[in-house]
Amino acid sequence: MEGSAGKSPALIWVVNLSAILLVVLWTIPTFGIFVSSFRDRDAISTSGWWTALSASEQSLVARAGAPDDAVPVGSEWVISGSVFDEGMSGEVTAFGSRAQDPTSNEPGEPLVLRDDGVLQVAEDGTYTITYAEQPEGRRGARIFYTTEVAPEITLDNYRTVLGSEGVAQSFLNSLTVSIPATIIPILIAAFAAYALAWMEFPGRVMLVALIVGLLVVPLQLSLIPLLKFYGVVGEAFGVSAKGYVGIWLAHTGFGLPLAVYLLRNYMAGLPREVIESARVDGATDFGIFMRIVLPLSFPALASFAIFQFLWTWNDLLIAKVFLGQSDNQMVLTGRLVELLGSRGGDWEILTTSAFITIIVPLIVFFSMQKYLVRGLLAGSVKGG
Template structure:
């Protein structure tokens, strides 16, 4: 029954479901990162990205204004401080711009929801405080009580959904962040573009030789390339760094280019060789009969026909080098920050801005924007290049 026209086998359904699952597994974190990059720190801490379009409940610790400069006397020896908790805490510049609605509040960390908006809290010794739903407060007491720092208030508030471009403005246009991220962006391009082109140039020549040129030991070389695919990257880092230091390359762009070239060559040669082997033999033989040399056959026939495989490896190599941190940390360390790549810059943001999750999310999405555009632009070549040579 599985072979009847118009029906699908169970294996086909299993493959389709698996593909959908893998797509969702990749897309959902990306969408979550994008949504989080438009949210504030309080919203990210209070709810997941899937709740970005719904009101969020957040817990905040706010303070009333310092009483020494803001209190007023009523003539009976009592002083009163009035204002708005959100404005005094620096969350909004003006009380009219307050969008949060207080659901409960308290003056002790052990009972942050002891009072409802409009209720009056007895702070002891005749000192009282009243907080309304929009954050307006009235704090009263004797002169010796209403002094020093402002009263601390624990607030549970509901905020409307708020998606803002302020995070991108801070990362891309604020002087401190702009200089770091912009320079890191161009540093990453400086590493990625040569580290993608150089291995393609070497691998294309090697793949043609292994596919179409007869010479002793060719099979051994192919087996060696396959064996190099399983060698862990970490095993070669320290020996390669010592070699760079001995020959005078040190830590710089040239060293990281050569490192990425060496680590990417086995996959490039294997992928391109499998593709070139699948090209029609008649085309190569006819070109040789017409007197074309191996170099002319490679440049004029094989190379143009191998564009899907070249593009597929270029995508792999670009994504790997763009998102790389380990190789950059080993071969591209600069205390002045002149060669810092984006992955390193994000790590530094994580160290200095550990609580600013919105800045980290925005920086991370800026970092993956270029690989995403490249992938969606050239994904058709990726599929063709990977499938070519896999079946006969």
């Protein structure tokens, strides 16, 4: 039996469950990035982000004192210490001497090592290694142990990233690139979309087909030719080929096919009666566009603005190609890549950097998301 809207209840359930699944699949990684951004290097490398939400049992390793640290006690030689670092405490639940079996012994049980030493680890983490004779060697034995580790929250990663030199300037540079690179293609595409939707002229169908074809052209194919063209034009006018104007035009060119396609489909779905009535009343095409079509097309404009802003804000490739790498021009993504080090040695700030970069896109998306679906689906089904 079909519902009142003519749709099967089973189909509605499938659609709703699919939507919920997509939301969960997108939310979990984002939440994981947020949690990991407050963890230090050791915590990130030894356990998953979900363990930071509550105390968890972790397997750790400590290095015992060197044989030279052994002191005579009666007829034996003893090395003592704690598996926990200075200032730390906890409760050891099991220990071992091999990575293959790190929980072979309970706290307090003796464990014979390969060098004939007898290892004992107490619940509070203190250990003793007893030898019948003075031990020899350069390095102490490894002690594997498990303990309950309370979650640790730290702001050190945020202090490192936000306190780094040039981050604030790079943030402003990204805004300087993204905002004009979002507005310019919208302005151009809106006029083009109206002409393709409501104005009759030769070759209109071919232009629409060409725009659809441009949607599948990889931007990487045009980077080198476009950069060479910028170089020729810059040399002719005596200006640098790399700058904000160049990257604005590059993002505009790469974003126009999608913008024209979305806006044209939306405007073509507007009620024809409204457009014809305005023409009968003597309105020009420019007047119809400015007073009727443009206000009604706001959902489509907003949906493309979301896509274009997210793309330009997160861009790194085009910024490296068409923008200089000086401090007063480097975008935020480029600055954060530099903070990782030449070999990625400071990888612990990666999650923090990722979350910092998505804050602005999240604000833009949630403030305009109600127009996203309306703008994408409008024009696909026309009302009667």
